[in-house]
Amino acid sequence: MRRATAAWNRVGSRKGAGSVVASRILRIEHEGGGRYALERDGVTRLVDGDPFEQWASGREFRLGPEVTPARILAPVAQPSKIVALGRNYRAHAAEVNKPLPAEPMLFLKPPSSVVGPGETIRLPPGVGRVDYEAEVAMVIGRRASRVPRAQAWEYVLGVTALNDVSARELQRRDIQYARAKGFDTFTPLGPAILTGERGPFTVEAWLNGTCRQSSSTADLIFGLEDIVAFVSDVMTLLPGDVIATGTPSGIGPLTDGDIVTITVGGVGDLVNPVATR
Numbered sequence: 001m002r003r004a005t006a007a008w009n010r011v012g013s014r015k016g017a018g019s020v021v022a023s024r025i026l027r028i029e030h031e032g033g034g035r036y037a038l039e040r041d042g043v044t045r046l047v048d049g050d051p052f053e054q055w056a057s058g059r060e061f062r063l064g065p066e067v068t069p070a071r072i073l074a075p076v077a078q079p080s081k082i083v084a085l086g087r088n089y090r091a092h093a094a095e096v097n098k099p100l101p102a103e104p105m106l107f108l109k110p111p112s113s114v115v116g117p118g119e120t121i122r123l124p125p126g127v128g129r130v131d132y133e134a135e136v137a138m139v140i141g142r143r144a145s146r147v148p149r150a151q152a153w154e155y156v157l158g159v160t161a162l163n164d165v166s167a168r169e170l171q172r173r174d175i176q177y178a179r180a181k182g183f184d185t186f187t188p189l190g191p192a193i194l195t196g197e198r199g200p201f202t203v204e205a206w207l208n209g210t211c212r213q214s215s216s217t218a219d220l221i222f223g224l225e226d227i228v229a230f231v232s233d234v235m236t237l238l239p240g241d242v243i244a245t246g247t248p249s250g251i252g253p254l255t256d257g258d259i260v261t262i263t264v265g266g267v268g269d270l271v272n273p274v275a276t277r
Contacts, residue, residue, distance in 0.1 A: 052239035074116035088246025128169035134205035215248030
């Protein structure tokens with residue numbers, strides 16, 4: 001059995017100087033429950049154990065047309081917390097007419113808001129405009145407290161795609177973000193956790209086949225390592241916790257019948273239909 005985080009981040013074995021093969025960790029519906037699988041070099045194997053504790057590579061498992069997107073689950077079922085950053089791209093701060101923050105602006109989203117690929121984003125009645133927000137999210141691999149910036153990736157299992165769905169009018173009305181970003185289904189997550197890469201990562205939002213957001217973590221005001229150091233100085237991060245790193249410019253409203261896709265380079269496409277509740 002292997003220990004989590006450090007072992008996962010080494011799982012992309014070297015194929016030459018400076019070259020690392022990235023891997024994807026998937027959580028799939030298997031035999032009536034959630035089961036982790038590791039995809040590397042085009043081969044997917046079931047994982048025996050818990051990727052956040054002890055694990056071993058198991059038998060080969062075929063991911064093909066018979067495995068529909070609905071059977072690929074959110075890569076983390078119930079994080080203890082989802083920590084999110086506001087205004088972490090300059091262009092997004094400009095489009096919402098807000099000043100650049102002097103330090104990371106943190107808020108929390110409830111774990112109950114998480115849904116996986118293929119699940120429906122439900123628009124609550126009477127809340128006004130609801131927006132998509134494409135984000136790169138980091139998944140914490142082991143307990144992290146007061147982590148130095150230089151050691152940040154020792155505590156990160158990998159990255160995934162996140163849609164920080166936001167009830168924009170409630171956000172303006174309430175000032176704080178708990179209600180506007182906390183509704184059930186307001187945190188689509190997945191489809192996989194990419195390990196063995198440190199970025200920069202591209203991030204895009206596609207609405208009904210049209211690209212609405214396109215940027216990279218190279219454009220973050222506060223970089224990924226800085227975020228881990230800052231957040232872990234405020235609160236202890238636990239295995240499976242998620243940090244959403246902010247959204248680029250191009251946010252826009254969702255309506256009944258839309259299909260929204262969040263794409264993070266190497267992670268894959270997080271696709272969710274939209275419907276009124």
